[in-house]
Amino acid sequence: MSRVILFHKPFGVLSQFTDKGTQGSPRPTLSGFIDAPGFYPAGRLDKDSEGLMMLTDDGWLQARITDPIHKMPKTYLVQVEGTPEAFALTQLRRGVTLKDGPTKPAEIAQIEAPDPLWPRVPPVRFRKTVPDAWLRITIREGRNRQVRRMTAHVGLPCLRLIRVQVGEWKLNDLAPGAWRFASVKGP
Numbered sequence: 186m187s188r189v190i191l192f193h194k195p196f197g198v199l200s201q202f203t204d205k206g207t208q209g210s211p212r213p214t215l216s217g218f219i220d221a222p223g224f225y226p227a228g229r230l231d232k233d234s235e236g237l238m239m240l241t242d243d244g245w246l247q248a249r250i251t252d253p254i255h256k257m258p259k260t261y262l263v264q265v266e267g268t269p270e271a272f273a274l275t276q277l278r279r280g281v282t283l284k285d286g287p288t289k290p291a292e293i294a295q296i297e298a299p300d301p302l303w304p305r306v307p308p309v310r311f312r313k314t315v316p317d318a319w320l321r322i323t324i325r326e327g328r329n330r331q332v333r334r335m336t337a338h339v340g341l342p343c344l345r346l347i348r349v350q351v352g353e354w355k356l357n358d359l360a361p362g363a364w365r366f367a368s369v370k371g372p
Contacts, residue, residue, distance in 0.1 A: 187243035190224055191354055192364040194238040196305050200229040215240075218362055227251055228259075228351070231330055235305065236261070236348035237356040246369065250351065256325040258292075260350040261332050262299055263320045264309065265341035269295055273339035277322070281338045285328060288335060292323040299347075303361055309344045317344060 194200065197213060204211045215226070224240040227250040241247050249255050274295065280288045296319050318341075322332055333343040349356045354367055 187241060187246045187369045188224075189227075189246070189354070189367045189369050190219065190221060190240040190364050191356070191359060191367045192219060192238045192240060193356060193359040193361050194230050194235060195361040196235045196307075197232055199232050200226055200238060219364055228327060230348060231333075234346040234348065235361065236346075237351055237354065237359075238348070239351055239354060243369075251327065253326040257352045258323050258325050258350070259327060259348060259352075260321065260323045262296070262347045262349055263322055263332060263336060263343055264298075264317055264345035265320060265336050266315055266317055266344055267341050268316050269318050269320065269341055273341060274320075276339050277335055281335055283328075283331075283334050283338060288328075288331065289324070289326050291335065292321075294321045295319070296321050305345060 192215070195213075198218070199212055199214045202214055202216045204214050212232070219240065221240075223242045225242070225247060227239040227241050227247040230236065230238050239250060241250070250257055274293050277291050277293045280290045282288075298319050320336070322335075324331060328334075332346060336343050347356075353370065359365065
């Protein structure tokens with residue numbers, strides 16, 4: 186029987202259990218939050234991203250969640266710098282061409298700022314003269330820093346990125362740094 190952990194990864198935490206970097210002091214990792222032997226990350230979130238991260242004890246399920254062939258949707262709330270123009274949103278919906286090739290079409294909607302939203306440490310930079318906006322973006326692939334690169338490509342640099350859903354699993358009210366077991370539906 187497959188088991189899944191839903192983890193609310195805080196900003197600045199690496200999506201692995203050990204820090205193999207060459208920096209002087211160790212960076213925060215999953216081991217500082219999760220003490221459940223036999224579980225491994227099913228996908229990643231870069232250290233500058235927050236939100237839903239999944240871990241499982243089942244290699245088949247791990248592949249099902251992460252392999253783009255299965256097209257499992259991943260939904261993000263994205264705070265961007267600037268005011269999204271219709272043309273930029275249309276480009277994202279159709280897919281954009283990044284250095285590693287074209288992206289698949291994405292589902293995009295401009296939304297109001299999420300409420301409530303936990304504070305981020307450190308806080309997102311704020312500039313009085315530059316507006317920001319929030320987008321809900323769903324993709325069905327998972328390249329390195331893909332959502333950040335997509336929004337930057339259309340002139341909307343990412344200020345904050347929060348993954349709120351992977352497939353059927355949702356972040357909901359899970360607090361930053363907290364985790365819980367979740368059920369797994371059959372294949």
